[in-house]
Amino acid sequence: MYELVFLGTGCPNGTKRRGEASIFFDGLLMDCGDECVDKLASLNLINRVDSMLITHLHKDHIADVAALLSLIALNSTELKTINIFSPPGFFKILEEHTNISKILSYFSEKISIELHEGLIKNKCIGGKIISAYEMNHNVEDYGYLIEFDGAKLFYTGDTRKCTIPIKADYVIHDSMSTESEKGIVEDTGHSTAKDAALFAREVDASVLFLTHINDNWISDNNELIDEAKIHFRGEIYVAEDFAGFSLKSKSELHLKLRNEVQDRKKDRV
Ligand SMILES: [Zn+2]
Numbered sequence: 001m002y003e004l005v006f007l008g009t010g011c012p013n014g015t016k017r018r019g020e021a022s023i024f025f026d027g028l029l030m031d032c033g034d035e036c037v038d039k040l041a042s043l044n045l046i047n048r049v050d051s052m053l054i055t056h057l058h059k060d061h062i063a064d065v066a067a068l069l070s071l072i073a074l075n076s077t078e079l080k081t082i083n084i085f086s087p088p089g090f091f092k093i094l095e096e097h098t099n100i101s102k103i104l105s106y107f108s109e110k111i112s113i114e115l116h117e118g119l120i121k122n123k124c125i126g127g128k129i130i131s132a133y134e135m136n137h138n139v140e141d142y143g144y145l146i147e148f149d150g151a152k153l154f155y156t157g158d159t160r161k162c163t164i165p166i167k168a169d170y171v172i173h174d175s176m177s178t179e180s181e182k183g184i185v186e187d188t189g190h191s192t193a194k195d196a197a198l199f200a201r202e203v204d205a206s207v208l209f210l211t212h213i214n215d216n217w218i219s220d221n222n223e224l225i226d227e228a229k230i231h232f233r234g235e236i237y238v239a240e241d242f243a244g245f246s247l248k249s250k251s252e253l254h255l256k257l258r259n260e261v262q263d264r265k266k267d268r269v
């Protein structure tokens with residue numbers, strides 16, 4: 001089983017209910033917004049982070065990176081390598097706003113950073129294969145395809161509806177609001193629940209997670225689900241901070257589908 005934990009599911013800034021963007025998936029940290037470190041610590045996950053996938057350089061996706069790297073270094077008993085994937089310019093921004101190089105040099109026997117800036121393809125990290133795809137936000141944003149145990153998970157980061165040439169079993173998609181706010185959602189480079197559902201359908205996904213939700217507009221998760229399910233027939237979940245899911249391998253997913261079909265047949269008898 002592969003563990004997926006949503007740490008921050010809000011946008012554009014964190015609220016009490018929904019913090020800034022960050023998601024933990026089996027050692028990979030996808031984005032690292034404000035309060036990510038506190039949340040990882042409260043779940044005892046700090047030492048399990050071995051890679052970071054940064055989708056883009058907006059503050060709500062990178063605010064806690066320096067704090068997290070420092071804490072990983074502080075906790076390490078031996079040299080730990082952290083792979084960081086991001087669009088170009090990430091480390092320069094980090095240096096401008098933090099004293100990260102100084103921190104890392106101080107901890108040089110505890111932590112080593114491998115930086116992969118740009119559109120990487122088929123990079124093998126910890127048994128998973130990672131590829132980046134350009135999405136459609138107001139700044140350069142990478143969506144990441146992660147292949148694990150035969151299954152594929154795709155995380156969009158912030159994006160308007162766009163089409164990319166992949167297939168994925170699981171999709172985690174920006175879903176700032178519903179079609180009722182379409183104008184402002186599109187202007188700010190985000191997606192509605194409908195956009196997310198259409199993307200999930202196009203890539204043949206079985207499961208769609210909606211995240212990066214604006215709390216001011218969406219108080220009831222059913223508003224998002226009701227809109228998404230018109231366009232996508234798979235399972236749909238609205239992410240909440242601290243919600244955890246177990247992702248299945250490709251063969252387990254097939255088994256589950258087969259059982260569901262058999263159950264439906266039984267119901268008809
Ligand atoms: Zn953004």
Ligand SMILES: [Zn+2]
Nearest residue numbers: 011058060158
């Ligand atoms: Zn964002």
